[in-house]
Amino acid sequence: MAIAQAARADEITAEVRSWLAEHWDRSLGAREWRALVVDAGWSYPSWPAEWYGRGYSRAESAIVAAEFAAAGAPWGALDVVSGHGQIELQIGANVLIAHASDELKAQLLRPILMGDLRACLLYSEPGAGSDLASIQTRAERDGDEWVFNGQKVWTTVGHLADFGLLIARSDWDQPKHQGISYFILPMHQPGVEVRPLRQMTGDAQFNEVFITDARAPLDHLVGDINDGWRVLRTALAFERIVMGSTGTRSRDDRRLPVGATIELIELARTKGRSEDRLVRQALAELYILRTVIGWNGERGAAVAARGGASPAASLGKLAMSRLLHTSASVADSLLGPSGTLYGPSVPDANSANVSLMMAFMNSIGGGSDQIQRNIIAERILGLPKDLSTDHDVPFRDVPKAPARLERRGSGSPSA
Numbered sequence: 542m543a544i545a546q547a548a549r550a551d552e553i554t555a556e557v558r559s560w561l562a563e564h565w566d567r568s569l570g571a572r573e574w575r576a577l578v579v580d581a582g583w584s585y586p587s588w589p590a591e592w593y594g595r596g597y598s599r600a601e602s603a604i605v606a607a608e609f610a611a612a613g614a615p616w617g618a619l620d621v622v623s624g625h626g627q628i629e630l631q632i633g634a635n636v637l638i639a640h641a642s643d644e645l646k647a648q649l650l651r652p653i654l655m656g657d658l659r660a661c662l663l664y665s666e667p668g669a670g671s672d673l674a675s676i677q678t679r680a681e682r683d684g685d686e687w688v689f690n691g692q693k694v695w696t697t698v699g700h701l702a703d704f705g706l707l708i709a710r711s712d713w714d715q716p717k718h719q720g721i722s723y724f725i726l727p728m729h730q731p732g733v734e735v736r737p738l739r740q741m742t743g744d745a746q747f748n749e750v751f752i753t754d755a756r757a758p759l760d761h762l763v764g765d766i767n768d769g770w771r772v773l774r775t776a777l778a779f780e781r782i783v784m785g786s787t788g789t790r791s792r793d794d795r796r797l798p799v800g801a802t803i804e805l806i807e808l809a810r811t812k813g814r815s816e817d818r819l820v821r822q823a824l825a826e827l828y829i830l831r832t833v834i835g836w837n838g839e840r841g842a843a844v845a846a847r848g849g850a851s852p853a854a855s856l857g858k859l860a861m862s863r864l865l866h867t868s869a870s871v872a873d874s875l876l877g878p879s880g881t882l883y884g885p886s887v888p889d890a891n892s893a894n895v896s897l898m899m900a901f902m903n904s905i906g907g908g909s910d911q912i913q914r915n916i917i918a919e920r921i922l923g924l925p926k927d928l929s930t931d932h933d934v935p936f937r938d939v940p941k942a943p944a945r946l947e948r949r950g951s952g953s954p955s956a
């Protein structure tokens with residue numbers, strides 16, 4: 542077995558090296574190079590061979606990454622560090638591969654890989670967050686198109702998106718989880734109005750989205766009609782894997798020292814606290830969390846790649862949330878009173894404060910910590926499910942919150 546694996550690794554190494562020797566040319570433009578990499582199946586080697594991949598395992602994909610790095614050749618289709626690529630590529634494209642028709646894959650996958658299309662997640666509504674199956678945005682068929690009406694909220698990068706991954710209610714006579722379908726909604730149309738929301742970091746990265754008679758072609762349905770909950774579970778698993786692996790980023794869009802134990806060790810040294818037992822214990826806890834998150838991410842990703850939804854993704858996301866909050870509070874305690882300061886003249890304190898605020902992104906977005914704990918309790922520990930009175934009744938008969946909130950007067954970011 543080990544011999545066969547080693548032979549396969551050698552074969553892949555030889556193939557990447559020979560391809561790089563033939564094609565890698567520093568004088569190529571970024572876009573030209575990206576197109577070559579995408580079309581040769583190297584940008585996402587774990588994807589199926591018929592869809593811009595090579596069907597490689599994660600370990601085999603790592604060989605490709607290492608060979609590109611050794612050659613000094615840019616790898617991957619998008620600049621994931623800047624945030625571009627997380628929703629459309631790591632969530633959207635993976636969901637399309639698992640559930641969409643070949644026609645839809647053919648339309649969207651290459652533009653996504655080329656960085657030409659950005660996406661947002663149109664899930665949450667004013668009356669549906671943790672209880673996402675309570676969504677009331679309507680999807681109705683009108684000839685060759687779907688027509689949508691409703692309101693979404695907390696839509697990250699909705700103002701930049703070309704398409705939305707939308708869940709909408711397609712059958713009101715089914716129980717709440719069964720009448721939902723999953724769609725691709727083109728964002729640039731008169732029926733889609735995106736309005737920014739200001740968050741506590743001062744950024745306006747998320748939005749509310751008003752959907753009024755917005756349209757999509759019939760083939761923009763992902764999976765079967767009324768089977769959107771299954772598609773959504775795969776999508777949420779991918780989202781939780783992303784959130785469990787990359788942490789979050791700062792106001793100026795640089796990668797934060799999230800859970801960066803090394804940087805906290807440095808800070809502890811600078812502040813003369815590196816021998817403090819409580820500090821050492823906290824740093825060890827962070828190290829353990831990071832390690833466990835990595836393992837759970839691998840487990841969750843393996844299941845999600847087959848179109849499933851592993852509860853391990855919830856473990857990783859919850860651990861990342863603890864890591865982010867604990868890192869920020871350790872940094873804060875090391876900084877002492879200066880930790881309350883903000884601004885470029887106090888970079889350590891500023892970074893700790895922004896980290897603390899951004900930590901809430903992970904503990905609420907993609908399903909709150911409490912919801913991850915419910916999933917872990919029910920699906921990993923086998924504890925009894927929460928009591929529910931509305932799971933088996935037609936959604937039409939379930940008491941509901943208002944589906945849509947009033948638009949505020951101005952189009953400027955709200956306070």
Ligand SMILES: Cc1cc2nc3c(=O)[nH]c(=O)nc-3n(C[C@H](O)[C@H](O)[C@H](O)COP(=O)(O)OP(=O)(O)OC[C@H]3O[C@@H](n4cnc5c(N)ncnc54)[C@H](O)[C@@H]3O)c2cc1C
Nearest residue numbers: 662663664665670671695696697902905906907908909911
């Ligand atoms: C930074 C950020 C980015 C986001 N981006 C997007 C996005 O791009 N697209 C999108 O659709 N949504 C997005 N969201 C929305 C996010 O998914 C919801 O905020 C989240 O699911 C919680 O829903 P809610 O805000 O309606 O809170 P609620 O569901 O009202 O929950 C309120 C509180 O009650 C707790 N609670 C609720 N139900 C239970 C329960 N059964 N058991 C225990 N506790 C419970 C929750 O944990 C929470 O503490 C984003 C949110 C944030 C913070």
